[in-house]
Amino acid sequence: MAIKCNFYELCCLLISITLVVRAWTPDITPKLINPKTEKLPVFFGNTTDYFKILDQDDNTILIGARNNIYNLSSTDLRERERIEWISSDADRELCALKGKTEQDCQNYIRVFARLDDKRIMICGTNSYKPRCRTYTNFHGAAQDDRTFEESEAQGRCAYNPTHNSTYVFTDGQLYSATVADFSSADPLIYREPQRTEQYDLKQLNQPDFVSAMEMNGYVLFFFREIAMEYMNCGKAIYSRIARVCKNDKGGPYGFADRWTSFLKARLNCSMPGEYPFYFDEIQATSKIIESLYQDRRSSIIYAVFTTSINAIPGSAVCAFSTDEIVEAFEGPFKVQKNSTSVWLPLSVDNLPEPRPGRCVDDSRTLPSSVASFIKTHSLMENAVPAMYGRPLFTSVSFKYRLTAVTVDPQVITKDGSAFDVAFVGTDDGRVIKFINVPPTNHSPEASNDVETVVISEIQILDNMPVRELTVAGNLIVVGDGYIKAIPLHHCSQIVTCVECIDIQDPYCAWNIQNHECGPLPSITNPRTLDDFIQNITSPEHGRRECEKNGDSGNRIDQRYSVSQPARGTLSAVAQRPLNYPMVKSREPGNDGNLLENTITHHLVNDANDLQLANTSLNWFWLIALPLMVTFLAIGIVIGRLLTKRACKNSPFAEHRNELTSSRPLNSRTSGKDTNLLMNVGPRNNKRDNLENEFVVGDKDRSHECKNSTENLEKVVHCKTTGTLTKVKSTYI
Structure with a gap:
């Protein structure tokens, strides 16, 4: 019985895993995986x-x-x-x-x-x-x-x-978010002489600071911390955005070295639904991007979020408008009357004047009631919502989580459209590139219609997390021990017009004259664009243009196999040269010895044929294998039920009882186990293992049951073969 319970528990576990994987499986596949690249510059360290x-x-x-x-x-x-x-x-x-x-x-x-x-x-x-x-x-x-x-x-x-610390230098002042002691027990947001309250969990509760930036007279800080408003229900980590006024000079009396404008709000990066699923832990942000959102210019911040380390391994990229950030800080405050009370919004009637958190000409002239209010009521009620109401990019993988993000803003395409090209790094050294195609209808019903296009996924760092990314001509990828610079695009890896269009890369367009995929020329001369085919929002129209110009087929000089456009994935076999050309310089080390600081250029791609094949099959087997095991278990259960039903209706009830009974067999069995239900051989055997000796009365009838396919179709007038016929029919 214990074995059966374990078997059924295993089946239930496999079914649960299958449902979770199906619910979290991304429906987006990178269109270019580990493309071949030229020699890449690398700066080596320790x-x-x-x-x-x-x-x-x-x-x-x-x-x-x-x-x-x-x-x-x-x-x-x-x-x-x-x-x-x-x-x-x-x-x-x-x-x-x-x-x-x-x-x-x-x-x-x-x-x-x-x-x-x-x-x-x-x-x-x-x-x-x-x-x-x-x-x-x-x-x-x-x-x-x-x-x-x-x-x-x-x-x-x-x-x-x-330690996760950050800073920003603006208007001649250094704003830092770090710790003030050796044991890291005193986190603070600091600009001499102002700081957050010391050892006050309502302001900062074991924060991990991510980034800081200046915006319209404020300094913004992004971090994650243990949520005080959730403490009565357990322990949870929330992502925060905090702000202080740049002209904050401290408060009156005992608040001279304290912020009078420190406020914080939650960042909401979640999958929408009746019960939203939150990506609670912010990991990185981009700089403030001036972008086009719903036909108007907006300042946008892209941020990477992950689930908890012991939860479903999910990551997401959400974008936040600075207008939404300002609106959240103008909303109601969240307050807790005592340590056992729930956190509730504070009535506007209970707010002191002027409104706490707003920038004033001289904060030292503020009433002490305002400074005291900020000390105990720094949390806002409303969270900052993500643009489009959901993440722009999600990833669920047992192999990696997202760690870094940077954006090349407003890349102009042939038709004059502009796209933010986002690059995200992972903790196993990959860089993923994607864009978002916004909906043409800006109604609330169409807010979830934004299309995510994952252009490429490249393995850049070997067994090392991507710590930072930045665009500086190339894409600079920073790890703990070395830095690499890779091109922003891999247009030259595409060898046909249709594939050049299907990749939907704003950098890439098909040159009709040269019959090659490459970057667009300068937009200053529109006539030069007539020789190029590009359509990011509607690849179907681009394919028709390819067919019109006779460039839809594969070229003879195709350098590697690519998948069909319907599958949306380009794959390339990466090769690593045996020897890397290196230029070495000498550097004094900490102990006086000379350490080698190597600057080299080499190919990055570590993928081989087996890895590329596994990439396309991983998700298939992850879903198919549990389903196969589940169906097998269900088949076994149904088979047993049918067997019991067949045996129950059998006219030879006394023989059925003899076979299923635990009593010792009588002398007619010659001491052999005649439970034929346990001796049904494999189906692909020509002989179905039915050559056991069956004795009815004193006569041996085994020769009549030798061939299962033949003899089971015959009517053998004995109780034993009658039961066997029903059993064989059931299993066939």
């Missing part, structure tokens, strides 16, 4: 460098690392310049005495600010004793000739390089 993007312009990108800042070319990642800053021996010894490892007791550069044309400021962990340096006349000076001033960086820079 796996413990914890690279971090600090700043960038059109030609260069600044990378914070262990004991160094690297100034790299954004095109080939060649090192142009560096700042070296190693912790002093005393600081390293003190760090070791605190119980930290040698790897921890290094100086990881986490903050960079350009103070003016001649001065820059950098801050580092400095062996768990954060410090800042201000350099004067930095550009063009040799390492030994650079002058600087040092200062404490408590509240500006994290102690631990892996």
Whole structure:
């Protein structure tokens, strides 16, 4: 009985997994998977460098690392310049005495600010004793000739390089979100001298800060934290957006070093329905993007969310309009009367004047009632909704979760339309590229009709999460130990006109004259666009144009096999060269030894034929296998029921009882097991295992039952063969 229960429990578990997978299976397949690429520039470091993007312009990108800042070319990642800053021996010894490892007791550069044309400021962990340096006349000076001033960086820079901290430098002020102590027990949002309340869980409750940015006189902070409003029901993590006024100078009396404008609201990234499914944990955001939304210009922020680490492995990308953010902060406040009460919206009549959280000319003149209100009522009632009411991109995979996002905004296509091209990274080193085609009808009923087009999925980093992404001519992919630059598009990998149209990449168009897929030329001369075919919103029209120009078929020089357009997936077999061309430079390490800093260019694609085949079959077997097992179990149960019913109606009831009884068989069986229900052989056997000795009375009738196919059709006038005939008929 225990075996049966375990078997049925297993069947129920498989059915549940099947239903969950079916409900969460994305209906979007990348159209280009691991395409072949030219030699890609790579900047190598150590796996413990914890690279971090600090700043960038059109030609260069600044990378914070262990004991160094690297100034790299954004095109080939060649090192142009560096700042070296190693912790002093005393600081390293003190760090070791605190119980930290040698790897921890290094100086990881986490903050960079350009103070003016001649001065820059950098801050580092400095062996768990954060410090800042201000350099004067930095550009063009040799390492030994650079002058600087040092200062404490408590509240500006994290102690631990892996701590989730963020900052933004605007209007000559550094706004940071980090921790203020060695044990990370005092999180804060800080701009000297203002900070959030110390050890106040209603303002910050074990936050993980993600990003910060300036917007219209405010500074926005994105983070996730343990939700205080949910504490009476359990423990949950919510995503937040907080804001402070840039002109906040503190409050009166005892609030001189406290924010008078700190407010926070929940970010709602969820699948809609009667019971919405929330992606609660924000992981990364893009910068503020000026985009076209519902035929008007809007400022939009893209953000990556995931489920909890012990929940269904789901990730999503949601977009938020700054107008919706402002509206949420103008809504009602959420309040809890006491520690056992539920959180409810606060009546407008109970608000002090002027409205708490709004920017005023001089916050020091505010009534003390406003400053006290902000201290205890910083949470807003309304959450910030996602655009279109749902995620723009969802991914459910047991292999990876999304970790980073960046956007190349408003890429112009041939017909003048503009699309935000989003790139998202994963924790196993992939980069996924997608766009969203908005609905033409902007009515509320059509809000969910936005179409997500996943253009490509490429394995970039090997066994390393993508920490950051940014667009700087190329797509810069940052991991802990090395950085890669990849092209924004792979148009040259497409070899037919129809495939060039079906990929729906705003960068790619088919050149009628050259018969190749490539980027569009400059839009300044519209006549040059007549030689190109491109249609992002309606690929069907583009295919008809291909057929009209005779470019719909496959070309002879096709370099790799591609799937049919109906399947929407292009696949390529990636090959890795045996030897990588390298250019090596020497770099002083922390212990005085020379470490190799290798800048190389090589192919990225690690996929092989087997991996590509598995990619297309993973979801099929994940769904098909549980269904097959389930149907098999149901078939066994039905078979047993039919067998019992057949035996019940059998005229030879006494023989049925003899076969199913646990009593020892009589002498006629010669001591052999004659329970033929347990000895039915495989169906593909020519002999159906029916050659057991059947004795009726004193006569051996086994020769009449030798061939199952033949003898079961005959009427054998004995009780044994009569029962066998019914059993065989049931199983056939």
